[in-house]
Structure formats: C-alpha cells, structure tokens
Amino acid sequence: MAEEGQGQVLSTAFPAPPPFYKHFTAENLKRVKEAKSTAKPNKSEGSENNGNDESSTSGILSLPPELRYMIPPEPPANGKYTLFGRPYDINETLGSLEDAGVEQLFPSQPDDTAEGGSDVHAEWTFDRAVYLKRMARSILMNFLELVGLLAIDPEAAVKKLEDFRVLFVNAHHLINEYRPHQARETLILLLEKQLKMMKDETEGISRMRVQIDDMLEKFSKDDVEPLDETYLPQKKVSPQTIRQRREKAIWQALNEEMSL
Template sequence: MEDDEEPASYGPPQPPPFYKHFTTQNLDRLKEIQEAAASESKDNGEASTPKLLDLPPELRYLIPPEPPADGIYKSFGETKHIQAPLSSLKEFDIEQLYPSSPTSPSATEGVQSDWTLDRAVYLKKIARSILLNFLELVGVLSVNPMQYDEKVADLRTLYANAHHLINEYRPHQARETLILMMEDQLEKARAEVEGIKGMKQKINDVLGGLGKATLESTDGIPLEGENLPPPSPEEKRKEEQRLIWNTLNDEEWIDG
C-alpha cells in the first residue's frame, strides 16, 4: 500500500563511505609506514615510497591522488581544466557592475582605463548596494509580495558580481599568503641561528674559564694551608662536563 511506503528524503546526500577511514589511528599508522619506508630507502641509498596497493585497504584512501597529467579532471560530471582562466560574467549573461582590469578576461574597450586596481572599493560599494536592495525588498514584500522578482534579480546580480570580484583577487591572495609563509620560515631560521651562536659563545666562555676554576672538595671544606694534591685527568674531565651540562641546563632551547 502507498501509505506503508517510507517518505522520500530530500536532505543532503550522504558522504561517501570511505570517510570513516580518515581517523587519527589510521593517520598514525600511515605515518609509521611512510617513516619505515623512508628509513629503508635511506639505508639502501634509493628513493622509495610505499606503493598504494601494498597498503591495507583502509589506508589507501588516505593517499591523495596524483595531479592529472593532462591538466583535465571531472567534478560532478563536468570536465574541468586546472589552468582554466576565470570565466567572465558576460559568459553567464550577468551584468558586470564594476570596470574590468586590463588583465581580466572580461576586459573590454572603454572600461579598462577606469579600473583603479582597488577591488576593496568596489566590494564595499556592492555590499552597501546589497543592504539597500534587501531593505527595498522587505518594503516591497510588505506592500505587494507578488512584485518580489525584480528586487530578487537585482540581489542575484549583486551577489554574482561580489563573488566574481573576490575570485579575481585569488591569485594575489595566494601570492601574499606564500610570501607570509616564507617570511615566517626565514624568521624562524634566523632565530635558530642566533640561538646557536649564543649557545656557542656561552660554551666558549665556560671552556675559557675552566683553567681558572677551582675544584670543590667532596669531603668538606679544606683547611687553610692544607696541601691538596693536584686533580687527576679524570677529575678534570668530570669537572669540565659538569660545567658544560650546567650551562646547557640553564639555556632555554629554541623550539624547532
């Protein structure tokens, strides 16, 4: 009977079943296998990585696929190109509300000279227009809800322009992010070098003062005028090690 049938579900699709393999335990196992393969390849003098088919089935999903050699891949049934240029709004039959940059694929004659290369200005203008059009949409709905389509179309155009403007800014964002990462790595390397130099100078100072240092008596304070035998080479070695280790313990190591 139709009444006994389960109601259709219109929720979002379920995630692929292999998402269950992305656990902390599996990641640790994969890391151990990769480290073992790297150690073995180092001993043999040959570069080696664990092969995909040699891994357990639950760990194979943790290895990302290789980039396509021809630069073409499929996403949701559509063919995509890795180096594909950004499509223009005109290709989607959407009105462009800001001037095109000289390097933009949507650039046309007559608007390139108006481009200020300051996308933030246009994003702020579009954001204000979105707020204004939303308030106008609320007013239209309160008077005549059947006339909503015009304002909704305006909002869609504004949102499309904002997203397209942000996408044009992605290459610059990627370059700036890479610059910040490289500067951070450079600062860490400089800090490590300075820490090593400071430790070297401190150890040199300790070693330079060993000739003037006096050994403390292990049996108590020596009496005045008591003739002490000269320290043996073994005692000198232990004293040098003790001073060096005390210096290292007092020094705060720099995190790698």
Template sequence: MAEGGQPRALTTAFAPPPPLWKHFTPENIKRLEQIKKEASKGADGKPQKKKWTPAQLRGLDLPPELRFLVPPAIPTSGHYSVFGELQSLSTALPSLQEQGITQLYPSTPTTESDSKSSSEPARPLNHAYYLLKISKSLLLNFLEFVGVLSIAPEQFEAKVEDLRNLFINAHHLLNLYRPHQARESLIMMMEEQLSRTKQEIEDMDKLKAEITGVLNRLEADGKATQASAQADKDSKKKSAKDEQAIEDARLIWNLLDEKIIS
C-alpha cells in the first residue's frame, strides 16, 4: 500500500489488456448495429446507408456496455505511460533546458528578435560539427573516468554525470534530425514507388508490343491464307471453264461428224 492508504499502481513490461475488452462480444456488436440501423431511418421509415463516425456514435443514446465499443476521441494533450515512464503527447521536441539538463551546444535562433539582435544574418546550426565535438569529449571523459576509477574510485559520480550529460546532448542533437529523416524516408519511398510504377509501365508497353506483333502476324497469315484460298478457287473455276469449253468443242465436233456422215 502507498502513502495515504491508496493502492500502489503496478507497472509491467507487458501489461494485460484493459477490462473493456470483455464488452466486445458478438451480441453487443449485433445490438450496436441494430441501434445504428434504427438511428439511420429516414422520414419514410426505411433505413438509409450511412457511414457512422466515432463522434456521431458517441452522440447516440447507448447503453453503458455498448459505449466501450465506440472509439474514444483522439487526445490532443496530456501524458501516457511507457514502461513506467511518462511520455508527452506533444510531437514537439522539448528543449534540454525544459528537462533540466545543461546544453553543451548553442541554440538556433527561433524568433525574429534573436535573429535581428546581431548585425549579421543568423547561420544555421552545424549539428555535425557539435556532434563530432561531443564524440571527442565522450572519448576524453571516458579516459578520465577510467583514470579516476584507478586512482580514486569513490569520486566516480562526477565523471558519470559528465558522461550522462554528453550522451543526452548527443541524443538530443540526433533527435533534431528526425523531421529531416522522416522527409528523406518519405522521398525515398515515393521515388521507389515511382520507379516501380515506371518499370510496370515499361513492362506493359513491352507486352503490348509483343501482343501487337503477334496480332499483326496473325493478320498477315490470315490475309495470305485468304489470298491462297481465293487463288485456288480462281484456278478451280478456270479449270472448270476450260473443261466446259473442251466439252462444248467436243460436242460441236461430234455434231459435225454426224452431219458429214449422214
């Protein structure tokens, strides 16, 4: 028990699901769908197709056990716990001063007064330069830490605090690049998608060319076959006419022969 008689909150690496999962039963889901159908009826009493949003569902008069089935509103402020540590919902990176940590590199001017306080225009902060300096300071402080442990081990706390401060400053500098990293990752993904789409279009064009070539060959073969069939037909007609002419000539000669004999 904690002080004041209040139960102490237990934190685990893998916490169990919240108790509300017990309300996600087929019966409750069916009841919620029936309530949505009843609420979507028009003036004629017929249910209309409607896509319900969580905000609209929260506006319905639902029983307590069905309210857990409706997604809550997305929080915009506050904190949440991760492995026992409170994390802020804000996406802005808090400064080292706000966290009570000594900052070992200069800050970038963020307001117009800061940039106008100097006669020269403000230059962007060279993070790589200060990361290199912090890395060298880490090596030097680690050597000093080893020396302190070999001479006076009881005085290690000061050097451990210096190393901790250097690591936090280096980590904070790296976090400043997170938006840039996200943009570059998005650009890379879009470029990969574009190149993949171009490759698919090229493959489709090649396939189209192959299909067109096959169709052209089939058309040419069909025309050649048709021409050959027409030529055979014409030759057959010509041979039939020649045979008919020969037969007619034979009949004429037979008639002449009969007249001469008679």
C-alpha cells in the first residue's frame, strides 16, 4: 500500500517541489565551488583509474548532506528519465507525421541519400510561416463548414472533426520545429542583455572617472574656498590643522558631487 501511495504522489499532475530546493543558496554554491577546487588533485588521480567512478562517488559522499544536492546526478544508464510519472528519452527527437499515422499537409525535406539529394537539399528552402497561415485559414473555413453542417446534417459533421484534427496536428508539428530556433534566440537575447549590462557598467565607470578627474583638476588649482582661521584669535593654528581642514573640505565636496 505504501508503494502504491508513493506512485500516486509521483504521478500527480502538479506535485509539490522537492524539499531540498531550500539548499540551493549562493552560500552553498560558493562552498561547493571551494570543495571542487580542493578536490581537483584527487579527481586527476582518479581519472587514471580506467574510468572508475568510485573516486567521484566518494567525493560526493564526503560532502555535507546539504551540499550533496548541489552536485548534478549522472545521466541515467538506460537513456530515459521520468517527468510527472511519464518516461522520456534523453535524446528525444521530433517524430514524423507519417510515423504517427497523420496526413502531412506540407512538403518534406529532401533526402540526402537519394540521387542528387545533397544538391537539392542545399538549394531547398521551406517557409513554415506560409504553411501555418494556410492552415489557419483552412481551420477558419472548416469551422464555417462545421457550423453549416451542424444546422443541416449533424451526423455528417463528425467527419469534419477529423479534418480539424489533421490541421491542428500539422500546425502543432510545424510549431515544434521552431523549438531549436527559439532556444537559440533565447540564448542570443540573454547574451545581449548581459553584454548591455557590462557596457552600461563600463560607461558608468568612464563617466565617474571623468568627474573625478575634473574634481582633482579643480582641487589642484587650489579653487577651494579659504578656511576661516580667525575664529581662534588667542591660538595659532598649526599647518597640520590647516591641512586636515583642507582635506576635510575636499572630501565633503567630493561626497556632494557623488550624491548628485
């Protein structure tokens, strides 16, 4: 019974997050990085042991329990993983509509193994957006036909539902072919964002350097207002005190400039 209950929890549509997610903190990441740097000599020695993974396993077990979760597990030996109770292949590829038993409504990519296939493949282009638009228009037209059939002959409308299924499956298949392109574009946007942040930081540092150079040039010209040294008529102010007051005035002016 306990095993059955555990299986039901694993196959829940929206399971609770694993409890060890709380260990993924910046401090633990830093500790794991330090542990890896100290374990590098042992790892190099173990790499000469004909691919034996005992050294890596012992290294993980030597870590504190909260840090063991930070080490990613090895890929499954059978090439499959389970997500929401459903098995998936690690190197899963998009299958063809022919294998799924669905009529394909767009042209297929030429086969390189056929005669002259490499030359045809090099010149072959396929605009998926054109066929997606055509399928969208076909779906609208079939919807109008379905409404008319429901008013005249509801039994004949059942066949029209199969046309909808073929159109939607083809459109969904074309959209899935955009996934690699989407991943590349997402990575490009992320890199561009990081590059923009670094450029903004560099420009900010350059602007601050110019401001500091201007202030230092201003102070070198001795443009600081002279200090009022007459408020101590009975005592003579030492040169060290005058220098300290002048430095204090410079730092105060610098702070006021930086706060703008």
